[in-house]
Amino acid sequence: xxxxxxxxxxxxxxxKYPADQKQSAVMAAxxxxxxxxxxxxxxxxxxxxxxxxxxxxxxxxxxTFYHMYNLKPMGKHTITVCTNLSCTLCGALDTxxxxxxxxxxxxGEVTADxxxxxxxxxxxxxxxxxxxxxxxxKKICARMSKEKIDKVFAExxxx
Amino acid sequence: xxxxxxxxxxxxxxxGSTVMDAARKAGVHIPHFCYHKxxxxxxxxxxxxxxxxxxxxxxxxxxxxxxxxxxxxxxSEMAVKAQKGVMEFLxxxxxxxxxxxxxxxxxxxxxxxxxxxxxxxRYAEEKREVQPKDVGALxxxxxxxxxIQCTRCVRxxxxxxxxxxxxxxxxxxxxxxxxxxxxxxxxxxxxxxxDLCPVGALTSKPFRYTARNWELSRRxxxxxxxxxxxxxxVHIKNNKxxxxxxxxxxxxxxxxxxxxxxxxxxxLNSAERLxxxxxxxxxxxxxxxxxxxxxxxxxxxRQVANGAGADQVAALATPHSTLEELYLLQKLMRGxxxxxxxxxxxxxxxxxxxxxxxxxxxxxxxADINSRDRFLIVGSFLRKDHPLLAHRIRQAVKKGAxxxxxxxxxxxxxMKIANKAIVAPGDMVSLLAQILKALADEMQASTQxxxxxxxxxxxxxxxxxxxGGERAAVLLGNFAQQHPQAAQIAVLAEKIAxxxxxxxxxxxxxxxxxxxxxxxxVPGAKGMNAAxxxxxxxxxxxxxxxxxxxxxxxxxxxxAAMQAADLVVAMSAFKHKAVDYADVLLPIAPFTETSGTFVxxxxxxxxxxxAVKPLGEARPAWKVLRxxxxxxxxxxxxxxTSEAVRDExxxxxxxxGALDNHLDVALQAVSGAATQGLQRVADVPIYATDVLxxxxxxxxxxxxxxxxxxxxxxxxxxxxxxxSGDTVKVTQGNASVxxxxxxxxxxxxxxxxxxxxxxxxxxxxxxxxxxxxQPITGERA
Numbered sequence: 001x002x003x004x005x006x007x008x009x010x011x012x013x014x015x016k017y018p019a020d021q022k023q024s025a026v027m028a029a030x031x032x033x034x035x036x037x038x039x040x041x042x043x044x045x046x047x048x049x050x051x052x053x054x055x056x057x058x059x060x061x062x063x064t065f066y067h068m069y070n071l072k073p074m075g076k077h078t079i080t081v082c083t084n085l086s087c088t089l090c091g092a093l094d095t096x097x098x099x100x101x102x103x104x105x106x107x108g109e110v111t112a113d114x115x116x117x118x119x120x121x122x123x124x125x126x127x128x129x130x131x132x133x134x135x136x137x138k139k140i141c142a143r144m145s146k147e148k149i150d151k152v153f154a155e156x157x158x159x
Numbered sequence: 160x161x162x163x164x165x166x167x168x169x170x171x172x173x174x175g176s177t178v179m180d181a182a183r184k185a186g187v188h189i190p191h192f193c194y195h196k197x198x199x200x201x202x203x204x205x206x207x208x209x210x211x212x213x214x215x216x217x218x219x220x221x222x223x224x225x226x227x228x229x230x231x232x233x234x235s236e237m238a239v240k241a242q243k244g245v246m247e248f249l250x251x252x253x254x255x256x257x258x259x260x261x262x263x264x265x266x267x268x269x270x271x272x273x274x275x276x277x278x279x280x281r282y283a284e285e286k287r288e289v290q291p292k293d294v295g296a297l298x299x300x301x302x303x304x305x306x307i308q309c310t311r312c313v314r315x316x317x318x319x320x321x322x323x324x325x326x327x328x329x330x331x332x333x334x335x336x337x338x339x340x341x342x343x344x345x346x347x348x349x350x351x352x353x354d355l356c357p358v359g360a361l362t363s364k365p366f367r368y369t370a371r372n373w374e375l376s377r378r379x380x381x382x383x384x385x386x387x388x389x390x391x392x393v394h395i396k397n398n399k400x401x402x403x404x405x406x407x408x409x410x411x412x413x414x415x416x417x418x419x420x421x422x423x424x425x426x427l428n429s430a431e432r433l434x435x436x437x438x439x440x441x442x443x444x445x446x447x448x449x450x451x452x453x454x455x456x457x458x459x460x461r462q463v464a465n466g467a468g469a470d471q472v473a474a475l476a477t478p479h480s481t482l483e484e485l486y487l488l489q490k491l492m493r494g495x496x497x498x499x500x501x502x503x504x505x506x507x508x509x510x511x512x513x514x515x516x517x518x519x520x521x522x523x524x525x526a527d528i529n530s531r532d533r534f535l536i537v538g539s540f541l542r543k544d545h546p547l548l549a550h551r552i553r554q555a556v557k558k559g560a561x562x563x564x565x566x567x568x569x570x571x572x573x574m575k576i577a578n579k580a581i582v583a584p585g586d587m588v589s590l591l592a593q594i595l596k597a598l599a600d601e602m603q604a605s606t607q608x609x610x611x612x613x614x615x616x617x618x619x620x621x622x623x624x625x626x627g628g629e630r631a632a633v634l635l636g637n638f639a640q641q642h643p644q645a646a647q648i649a650v651l652a653e654k655i656a657x658x659x660x661x662x663x664x665x666x667x668x669x670x671x672x673x674x675x676x677x678x679x680x681v682p683g684a685k686g687m688n689a690a691x692x693x694x695x696x697x698x699x700x701x702x703x704x705x706x707x708x709x710x711x712x713x714x715x716x717x718x719a720a721m722q723a724a725d726l727v728v729a730m731s732a733f734k735h736k737a738v739d740y741a742d743v744l745l746p747i748a749p750f751t752e753t754s755g756t757f758v759x760x761x762x763x764x765x766x767x768x769x770a771v772k773p774l775g776e777a778r779p780a781w782k783v784l785r786x787x788x789x790x791x792x793x794x795x796x797x798x799x800t801s802e803a804v805r806d807e808x809x810x811x812x813x814x815x816g817a818l819d820n821h822l823d824v825a826l827q828a829v830s831g832a833a834t835q836g837l838q839r840v841a842d843v844p845i846y847a848t849d850v851l852x853x854x855x856x857x858x859x860x861x862x863x864x865x866x867x868x869x870x871x872x873x874x875x876x877x878x879x880x881x882x883s884g885d886t887v888k889v890t891q892g893n894a895s896v897x898x899x900x901x902x903x904x905x906x907x908x909x910x911x912x913x914x915x916x917x918x919x920x921x922x923x924x925x926x927x928x929x930x931x932x933q934p935i936t937g938e939r940a
Contacts, residue, residue, distance in 0.1 A: 042340045055317075056339040057326030064328040 039070035075117030086127035193309035246276035262359030264372035295343035296860035378770035386667025388759030417546035426854035434775025457790035469496030476703035478669035481755025486808035487784035494793030498686025517819025518676030522664025533628030539636020569905030593618030631661035667760030674758035753779035841926035847916035867914035873902035892924035
């Protein structure tokens with residue numbers, strides 16, 4: 001069962017669409033699940049499917065298609081580093097290497113304390129500020145030099 | 160209509176159609192994978208790229224609307240280059256394992272690569288691999304690596320089966336066809352995905368690696384299962400049936416067949432096949448020669464007929480028997496002076512006998528179902544009883560038709576249901592009377608017979624829906640036909656249909672539900688019907704394809720009658736429980752080993768030839784009956800061919816003339832529900848309907864073949880102190896069985912659903928009637 005909070009959010013989303021096209025809200029519903037739990041489990045997909053009256057596999061298709069849905073726990077803070085062309089030319093691989101050494105994990109892994117997860121991302125549409133990373137898919141951090149990365153983590157460590 | 164030009168040929172095509180449609184019309188072949196005439200357009204394989212004049216780049220023919228004056232070239236330099244390029248891309252990740260691939264020799268990819276691909280690939284890097292997943296007993300995804308992501312299987316699930324079980328997860332190079340978290344594919348139409356798959360990614364699990372495609376010969380046949388009469392191609396090698404695929408017949412099965420039609424062939428090769436005539440002597444079964452067995456039968460029948468009277472001889476046949484078999488059986492019985500013959504084994508109300516204007520049938524053509532705009536479907540486990548008729552109704556509903564359901568179980572029909580009335584079996588007549596009354600009020604017609612009926616909301620809504628349509632159909636399902644008040648249900652349904660001026664029909668239960676009537680395999684005025692023959696036991700029984708404990712309305716009664724009889728002649732393709740009570744077993748040929756005719760529910764007589772030789776000493780039943788007729792000195796048993804039998808039995812050019820759903824039964828005053836206790840609702844599970852499917856090993860492993868449970872409303876189970884999953888004692892008549900309980904809130908109150916036709920429930924009594932469910936206490940379950 002989806003939590004009451006998610007249900008309320010989905011219900012609000014559903015008002016945007018015709019009553020017989022509830023599946024239009026599937027992406028939003030999955031986002032709400034991820035916001036609450038940090039990732040989307042198979043059970044969550046099934047719950048979303050039941051709630052929106054869609055086949056489970058159809059929800060699974062959406063959840064696995066889009067990169068920003070986490071299909072496994074990705075830590076309390078998910079750091080997604082863009083490794084597309086612009087960012088890579090501007091040193092994204094150094095950014096990745098620095099974060100990896102700082103956290104002691106590899107790309108796609110989560111720290112032992114479950115606090116940080118590191119993911120590879122696709123273009124975030126902010127190439128002029130390359131290299132770019134996002135925090136929990138919400139906040140874009142631009143021009144990630146080592147100093148700036150340290151600063152970001154210093155703040156995250158406090159939370 | 161618009162005119163377009165394809166490869167210099169002028170074609171006239173409908174406005175809104177695609178270049179692909181026009182090319183098909185013009186007889187120009189455009190290579191394709193994802194395009195399928197029965198599925199939506201995906202345009203994702205890109206194989207059908209063609210050059211269109213004035214378009215700067217090649218366009219996919221399947222998704223390009225034809226426009227007036229358009230000039231299409233399918234073999235121009237641009238088109239050929241595009242086709243070669245697409246082919247090279249498609250083969251990048253496709254394993255070239257054709258020599259061991261099941262699809263080899265009938266593979267679209269192979270053919271198109273041959274016709275349109277290059278000679279070599281420039282791709283030398285690593286190919287991707289997809290982990291196989293188990294999706295059930297029928298479809299193998301073992302070589303999903305071969306998939307080219309055409310999504311035909313996915314679209315079939317969404318659009319035809321209306322049950323999306325396969326989907327394409329992940330994306331780009333990682334895209335994979337899979338089910339949700341390793342669940343199984345449970346659709347009753349799932350096997351069609353094997354046919355649709357243009358490569359060898361979805362293969363038939365039972366057939367895999369048993370033969371190469373070019374070793375098989377194909378023989379046309381007709382499905383012996385449901386009333387539709389799907390057209391089949393039976394594939395054989397070394398005189399053995401190795402698989403069954405559909406033969407396209409747009410008016411009947413389109414290009415689909417149900418899994419039952421497709422996989423039931425496994426039963427043909429079952430170890431239980433009876434291959435030699437056998438006689439029981441001093442309690443022991445002995446294999447004998449045909450001559451001895453037939454003389455034994457003839458003597459036995461003669462003795463009973465001469466001693467106790469011909470009316471002590473009874474014959475029961477299943478409606479899965481051919482027209483010829485049914486005709487000769489009744490001719491034989493009548494020849495020896497007995498009128499006791501019936502094929503309607505699961506029917507319980509015979510009060511309409513003698514009052515029928517003709518043989519009950521669908522009341523329209525099968526294809527006509529698609530054009531209906533309102534349905535009233537009474538008493539039908541629609542999806543499982545009639546998989547492809549249900550598909551046609553779903554298609555109509557998608558086009559805007561309204562489906563109204565009156566039934567005793569709220570099964571998921573995979574379509575939008577406009578209105579439904581789910582009532583206990585005992586209330587079905589009263590509910591139909593309400594609908595009739597509501598309709599009469601709506602149309603301001605007279606309401607003779609139902610004046611005093613109080614109309615409920617559900618009935619009113621259904622009546623309103625029916626009245627709002629122009630081309631409605633009132634259809635009676637198997638449950639309605641087997642109902643103890645079937646005649647009253649039929650009368651009411653007919654009146655409802657007449658009031659709206661619409662079609663009224665029966666969804667034929669089995670391959671020859673219509674043919675049985677035409678063959679005269681029903682008792683005359685002095686004969687006994689199926690129920691009477693068993694309730695007042697006869698001294699001798701002739702069984703044709705029948706397993707009484709699974710095929711009869713009341714298995715308890717049927718078995719008692721068999722046990723008590725002096726002579727039971729079982730004509731059967733299988734050794735079944737008859738070894739306990741029969742005296743003679745005559746091995747007869749199943750549908751692939753005999754010629755014959757099935758008359759489907761729309762009255763279409765379809766004759767077929769034997770695909771293989773009968774196994775062992777089995778013989779076509781019509782020949783066995785012919786010899787029996789001669790041995791018993793009955794006149795007119797000198798047929799040379801089964802066609803001669805058929806032509807004597809029916810006039811195949813005018814079958815429609817013999818069909819009429821009108822029944823001259825008076826409407827009885829509807830009494831209030833006076834039933835007491837728990838009512839049994841019995842379905843016959845899809846893979847328990849006849850002798851053949853019961854022995855089809857793979858079908859028996861599917862979810863639909865799971866051991867039946869006893870389903871009741873959750874609150875009623877709670878009242879009994881039983882939880883879902885507990886074993887309970889189910890009692891009917893003098894026997895009880897133990898079944899798992901499961902909660903189903905789609906059932907009406909006061910009802911327990913216990914399937915019939917299954918060994919686990921074969922000891923119980925009638926399919927309708929009271930039943931008791933008790934928790935098991937004081938002893939371990």
